[in-house]
Amino acid sequence: MFDALSDRLEKISSGLRSRGRLSDADLDAALGEVRQALLEADVELSVTSAFIAAVRERLQGEALSQSLSPGQQVIKAVHEQLVEVLGGEALKVTYASKPPTVILLAGLQGAGKTTTAAKLANWFKQQGRHPYLIAADLQRPAAVEQLRVLGRSIGVDVYSDSSNPVDVAKKGLKEATRIGRDVVIIDTAGRLSIDQELMNEVKKISKVTEPDYTFLVIDSVTGQDAVHTAKAFHDTLALSGIIVTKLDYDARGGAVLSARGVVGRPVVFAATGEKITDFDLFYPDRMASRILGMGDVLTLIEQAERNVDPDVAAAQASRMMSGEFTLDDFMTQLNQVRKMGSLGGLMKMMPGMSKEMRTAANNVDDGQLNKIEAIIQSMTVRERQNPVIIDGSRRTRIARGSGSSVTAVNQLLNQFTQMKKMMKQMGGGAMPQVPGMGKLSGAVARAQMARGAEVPAGLEALSAGMQAGQRANPPAGGRNNKKKKGGRVTPPKQR
Amino acid sequence: MTVAIIGVLVVVIVVILVRRRSRTGRAPQIAAPRAAMPKLLVTEVDNRPTLASLSTKLGASRGVFDRLRSLSGAPNREVLSVVEEILLRSDVGVALTSEILESLSDSHADESVLEHVRTALLQNLNRDRSVKTSSRAEHVPVWLFVGVNGVGKTTTIGKLAQQQRNAGRSVVLAAGDTFRAAAADQLAQWAERTGSDIVRASEGADPGSVVHDAIGRAFARKFDLVLADTAGRRANSSNLLDELAKVRRIADRSPGEVVETFLVLDATTGQNALTQAKEFLASAGVTGIVLTKLDGTARGGIVVAIERELGIPVKFIGVGEGVDDLLVFEPEAFVDSLLGA
Ligand SMILES: Nc1nc2c(ncn2[C@@H]2O[C@H](COP(=O)(O)OP(=O)(O)OP(=O)(O)O)[C@@H](O)[C@H]2O)c(=O)[nH]1
Ligand SMILES: [Mg+2]
Numbered sequence: 001m002f003d004a005l006s007d008r009l010e011k012i013s014s015g016l017r018s019r020g021r022l023s024d025a026d027l028d029a030a031l032g033e034v035r036q037a038l039l040e041a042d043v044e045l046s047v048t049s050a051f052i053a054a055v056r057e058r059l060q061g062e063a064l065s066q067s068l069s070p071g072q073q074v075i076k077a078v079h080e081q082l083v084e085v086l087g088g089e090a091l092k093v094t095y096a097s098k099p100p101t102v103i104l105l106a107g108l109q110g111a112g113k114t115t116t117a118a119k120l121a122n123w124f125k126q127q128g129r130h131p132y133l134i135a136a137d138l139q140r141p142a143a144v145e146q147l148r149v150l151g152r153s154i155g156v157d158v159y160s161d162s163s164n165p166v167d168v169a170k171k172g173l174k175e176a177t178r179i180g181r182d183v184v185i186i187d188t189a190g191r192l193s194i195d196q197e198l199m200n201e202v203k204k205i206s207k208v209t210e211p212d213y214t215f216l217v218i219d220s221v222t223g224q225d226a227v228h229t230a231k232a233f234h235d236t237l238a239l240s241g242i243i244v245t246k247l248d249y250d251a252r253g254g255a256v257l258s259a260r261g262v263v264g265r266p267v268v269f270a271a272t273g274e275k276i277t278d279f280d281l282f283y284p285d286r287m288a289s290r291i292l293g294m295g296d297v298l299t300l301i302e303q304a305e306r307n308v309d310p311d312v313a314a315a316q317a318s319r320m321m322s323g324e325f326t327l328d329d330f331m332t333q334l335n336q337v338r339k340m341g342s343l344g345g346l347m348k349m350m351p352g353m354s355k356e357m358r359t360a361a362n363n364v365d366d367g368q369l370n371k372i373e374a375i376i377q378s379m380t381v382r383e384r385q386n387p388v389i390i391d392g393s394r395r396t397r398i399a400r401g402s403g404s405s406v407t408a409v410n411q412l413l414n415q416f417t418q419m420k421k422m423m424k425q426m427g428g429g430a431m432p433q434v435p436g437m438g439k440l441s442g443a444v445a446r447a448q449m450a451r452g453a454e455v456p457a458g459l460e461a462l463s464a465g466m467q468a469g470q471r472a473n474p475p476a477g478g479r480n481n482k483k484k485k486g487g488r489v490t491p492p493k494q495r
Numbered sequence: 496m497t498v499a500i501i502g503v504l505v506v507v508i509v510v511i512l513v514r515r516r517s518r519t520g521r522a523p524q525i526a527a528p529r530a531a532m533p534k535l536l537v538t539e540v541d542n543r544p545t546l547a548s549l550s551t552k553l554g555a556s557r558g559v560f561d562r563l564r565s566l567s568g569a570p571n572r573e574v575l576s577v578v579e580e581i582l583l584r585s586d587v588g589v590a591l592t593s594e595i596l597e598s599l600s601d602s603h604a605d606e607s608v609l610e611h612v613r614t615a616l617l618q619n620l621n622r623d624r625s626v627k628t629s630s631r632a633e634h635v636p637v638w639l640f641v642g643v644n645g646v647g648k649t650t651t652i653g654k655l656a657q658q659q660r661n662a663g664r665s666v667v668l669a670a671g672d673t674f675r676a677a678a679a680d681q682l683a684q685w686a687e688r689t690g691s692d693i694v695r696a697s698e699g700a701d702p703g704s705v706v707h708d709a710i711g712r713a714f715a716r717k718f719d720l721v722l723a724d725t726a727g728r729r730a731n732s733s734n735l736l737d738e739l740a741k742v743r744r745i746a747d748r749s750p751g752e753v754v755e756t757f758l759v760l761d762a763t764t765g766q767n768a769l770t771q772a773k774e775f776l777a778s779a780g781v782t783g784i785v786l787t788k789l790d791g792t793a794r795g796g797i798v799v800a801i802e803r804e805l806g807i808p809v810k811f812i813g814v815g816e817g818v819d820d821l822l823v824f825e826p827e828a829f830v831d832s833l834l835g836a
């Protein structure tokens with residue numbers, strides 16, 4: 001999507017450079033594309049219009065940059081403005097001088113309030129606080145039990161009784177004070193913003209508990225309705241902020257901008273999965289990239305951070321750059337990559353990869369990776385450190401030892417050499433001269449620019465280079481065209 | 496190719512991590528904003544316009560529908576933009592909206608704007624919406640409920656159980672959500688409320704075997720129908736979708752026969768619903784959609800795009816949390832509510 005948007009913007013804005021500024025007509029066309037992208041990301045219509053108007057105002061006065069194409073400049077402006085709106089002043093949670101600090105959660109049915117209450121409690125616990133949960137959702141069957149189970153799992157007590165939500169909240173708060181808890185989180189039933197009776201009820205809960213913070217919990221897949229919900233809850237409860245849930249879905253999450261844009265309160269936390277610990281502060285720049293369809297790179301970064309030890313990575317990077325990268329390093333890396341998920345899935349997250357690479361990655365299954373591992377394991381330590389010594393007879397031995405063919409061993413060694421060369425070139429700053437890298441580098445450069453150079457330069461060249469090398473050495477013995485089913489690499493269970 | 500792929504991944508990951516490591520500790524640099532961005536982008540929430548409000552806007556003095564009907568011929572820009580707004584705000588989506596607008600601007604004088612848009616939407620909703628309640632002889636019909644987290648799967652099962660009980664059928668509920676805390680307790684309350692039987696296991700148990708047991712029980716005791724709940728799951732995880740496919744296979748194993756697989760969609764969901772439908776269709780062979788939460792302010796227009804692209808019919812709609820808040824989907828009434836007519 002981001003590729004598509006930036007490509008479309010490139011087309012519109014080519015040949016403008018001489019004029020020094022974007023003409024109104026070009027700006028109209030470019031912003032028309034941006035508008036469409038925002039709408040496709042579920043940003044609400046009037047929020048989209050207001051946002052576009054603000055971007056227009058900003059771009060109108062701006063001189064065209066020397067280093068960026070006009071299309072890139074538009075994207076950059078859009079991205080920056082998104083970060084600005086999504087970020088704004090951050091909300092820093094401070095604790096009430098007279099504890100407990102009370103937090104009220106509200107939102108529609110199914111937004112994720114109950115799970116969020118537990119995650120939030122856990123978060124406070126990690127901050128060294130002593131949270132207490134109040135289950136005031138007496139509406140949905142077994143909602144109280146759900147919170148009790150979650151509370152037990154994180155070691156946080158849960159208060160509830162079967163009277164009525166307002167009394168439960170009141171009594172729970174009293175109990176928390178009595179036993180000296182310093183943070184109280186109140187879970188409430190999901191309610192529709194047009195359900196006057198239930199909106200009055202939550203208002204009453206708010207009145208009797210006087211929360212220090214009231215958060216609207218909103219689902220990241222929400223469509224145009226986000227503004228109605230957000231506005232109605234804000235008008236009723238005076239929100240202090242927003243918590244966005246289900247950011248592990250592949251939705252672009254425009255609802256966050258809609259909600260933010262209509263209540264003007266910060267988005268504070270983000271829930272990113274079903275596990276209690278899948279909960280984090282909200283990062284505006286990640287969200288901005290996501291709305292523009294660039295979020296995948298960030299997911300990749302997160303997964304990398306979760307699964308790979310940065311120290312090990314640093315050590316390996318220096319060996320890569322100096323050309324000392326060995327087959328042992330390669331094995332370590334292979335295993336780390338496997339831990340992160342399927343190759344196809346990972347490849348999909350990277351900008352600027354050719355379709356060919358993606359398809360090929362999709363077709364890689366566990367068996368192929370196992371085979372590579374078997375081949376490497378059949379080598380001696382010396383061979384793995386220094387593959388040049390692997391001559392004909394050694395190849396035959398390795399092939400026999402790993403139950404594969406000499407062709408397969410040859411192929412692996414050739415590709416490894418190729419890869420090593422590329423890595424070294426990257427380290428030396430040289431770009432391998434390979435055909436077809438223009439488009440690739442464009443996409444990555446744009447992602448880089450918008451993200452503050454998060455994506456390594458030269459990656460696209462590397463990918464293209466390896467592909468080119470690959471074409472020179474076509475794989476022996478039929479492509480694996482197996483559909484990605486069954487025995488492919490499966491990522492570690494996330495739940 | 497495999498090595499090349501791994502190579503690229505390795506390099507990217509290593510470089511990303513190294514760069515991030517070298518950046519940590521550095522104070523974030525905040526670029527001074529140029530034109531200050533307003534905190535509040537919109538202060539008032541406009542109500543969704545309706546074709547009726549369009550006629551008021553255009554100064555209608557006659558009855559709304561008369562006026563709309565007379566609004567014909569190639570429409571002007573204002574009309575187009577109101578129609579666009581109506582469709583987009585109902586979550587119909589950019590692609591379908593543009594298509595309808597295009598056909599509208601090409602339209603001829605003999606049709607009113609209202610009729611044109613209505614027909615264009617209804618064209619996509621022309622399918623068989625019958626619901627299967629019977630299986631082959633010596634089999635137990637199973638309805639499987641799938642969808643992402645919190646859309647209303649369990650509640651819908653409660654409502655449909657009641658509906659089937661009203662129709663004189665005996666029902667077993669299978670608590671196939673063994674993942675979410677207290678999910679089985681939730682379903683058990685619905686079983687009690689509707690006089691249905693329930694088969695459940697402890698948290699963390701294998702969902703397939705719960706469904707299998709429910710079918711066994713229904714078969715042995717000659718129950719008419721099994722309604723199987725499943726855990727909410729995101730649609731972009733092949734693991735979770737594979738797990739679901741497995742549950743479906745087990746449910747479809749004799750004497751069970753999956754006669755309906757309902758994808759439950761939340762009407763407040765935007766464009767992601769299309770992805771959800773695609774993925775669940777591929778992994779669970781969805782035969783029908785239940786669109787929930789239509790009692791709120793969201794309109795659920797994305798189902799039009801889903802029906803058009805994937806051909807999955809919407810069969811029921813949820814209009815509240817009560818046991819009777821379930822209706823059979825009617826395309827015309829649905830389209831009229833999208834258009835506010
Ligand atoms: N207003 C309204 N609320 C609904 C409707 N259907 C379900 N709900 C509510 O939505 C919330 C979630 O419903 P569930 O049935 O628990 O959803 P689920 O898909 O089973 O959720 P998980 O099992 O957690 O994935 C509950 O509070 C329901 O009462 C509906 O048609 N209208
Ligand atoms: Mg459920």
